[in-house]
Amino acid sequence: MLTIFGSVALDTIRTPTKVLRGVLGGAATFASISASFFVKPGLIAVIGQDFPKKYYNILNKFLDLSGLARANGKTFRYDGSYDETLSHRTTNKTELNVLGSFNPVVPDEYKKSEFVYLANNDPVQNTKVIKEFDGIKFSMCDTIDFWISTKRDDVIKMMGLVNSVVINDEEAKLLTKTQNLIKSAKKIMEWGAEYVIIKKGEHGSLLFYEDIVFPSPAFSLENIVDPTGAGDSFAGGMIGYMASKKSTKISTLREAVVYGNVMGSFAVEEYGVRGLSKLKKSQIQKRFNQYKKMVHF
Numbered sequence: 001m002l003t004i005f006g007s008v009a010l011d012t013i014r015t016p017t018k019v020l021r022g023v024l025g026g027a028a029t030f031a032s033i034s035a036s037f038f039v040k041p042g043l044i045a046v047i048g049q050d051f052p053k054k055y056y057n058i059l060n061k062f063l064d065l066s067g068l069a070r071a072n073g074k075t076f077r078y079d080g081s082y083d084e085t086l087s088h089r090t091t092n093k094t095e096l097n098v099l100g101s102f103n104p105v106v107p108d109e110y111k112k113s114e115f116v117y118l119a120n121n122d123p124v125q126n127t128k129v130i131k132e133f134d135g136i137k138f139s140m141c142d143t144i145d146f147w148i149s150t151k152r153d154d155v156i157k158m159m160g161l162v163n164s165v166v167i168n169d170e171e172a173k174l175l176t177k178t179q180n181l182i183k184s185a186k187k188i189m190e191w192g193a194e195y196v197i198i199k200k201g202e203h204g205s206l207l208f209y210e211d212i213v214f215p216s217p218a219f220s221l222e223n224i225v226d227p228t229g230a231g232d233s234f235a236g237g238m239i240g241y242m243a244s245k246k247s248t249k250i251s252t253l254r255e256a257v258v259y260g261n262v263m264g265s266f267a268v269e270e271y272g273v274r275g276l277s278k279l280k281k282s283q284i285q286k287r288f289n290q291y292k293k294m295v296h297f
């Protein structure tokens with residue numbers, strides 16, 4: 001089984017062509033919907049009283065929601081703006097709301113999960129949650145500048161408790177205080193993770209293990225409208241694929257990274273979760289095969 005813990009949000013996303021207000025977002029939302037194309041994930045998260053029924057229905061369509069709590073108060077809200085190139089995002093506001101005081105509980109039926117993904121979330125909560133699982137084969141976590149700036153020591157501690165860290169390039173540099181991604185990955189490995197995946201947006205990703213680097217390009221796209229959730233969809237696709245194969249072999253991990261790139265590419269083609277929520281399984285396999293052809297030489 002695969003369990004995903006992290007933020008479920010109401011996002012305000014400002015792109016040069018469109019502003020979306022109060023739309024369904026959150027790291028765990030994108031990651032778990034993406035993973036759901038491979039296995040049915042369990043979601044642990046919190047929403048507030050203001051969380052719209054239509055968004056609940058979307059989550060319910062793709063996920064097991066026994067770990068989704070509804071608390072008194074407002075749902076976590078994130079507000080971010082993209083520049084003209086759509087490759088740089090500035091955070092305007094992060095309102096933790098019910099996420100700030102959340103005391104996550106792992107449902108008993110999730111405790112045996114062999115695959116666990118700690119999506120972007122408070123590292124203290126992530127650390128508490130990971131300790132509640134009994135038989136983890138593969139765990140992975142992500143983080144974001146907000147947590148690096150406010151709780152860096154806890155982020156480092158969390159990274160020492162998982163097998164794998166997935167993080168974007170700018171955040172990796174900020175966290176490890178170095179400009180070189182290889183040095184950065186090595187530092188994260190020194191903190192305890194066996195695998196480090198550095199996401200580079202439209203430039204794909206780098207998987208580091210032992211002293212090996214496996215670079216993989218992003219699936220080349222002409223039309224990108226909203227990059228929000230691309231990284232989460234990447235991670236969800238990756239761990240979802242591994243969970244479906246019940247494998248942590250390096251060959252599976254390398255394929256999983258390619259599925260990550262493929263899932264990220266679907267996420268950015270539409271606004272919000274639409275790119276993922278309208279997706280058909282056959283499109284994933286088709287794009288995976290195109291990807292194979294694209295990188296073959």
Ligand code: AMP
Pocket residue numbers: 007008009010011024025026027077078094120121122144146147227228229230231232233
């Ligand atoms: P990504 O584009 O992959 O970096 O993920 C964007 C998603 O992360 C958005 O839908 C946000 O709701 C969510 N997010 C932004 N900031 C935070 C934060 N500090 N903690 C948890 N989730 C966040």
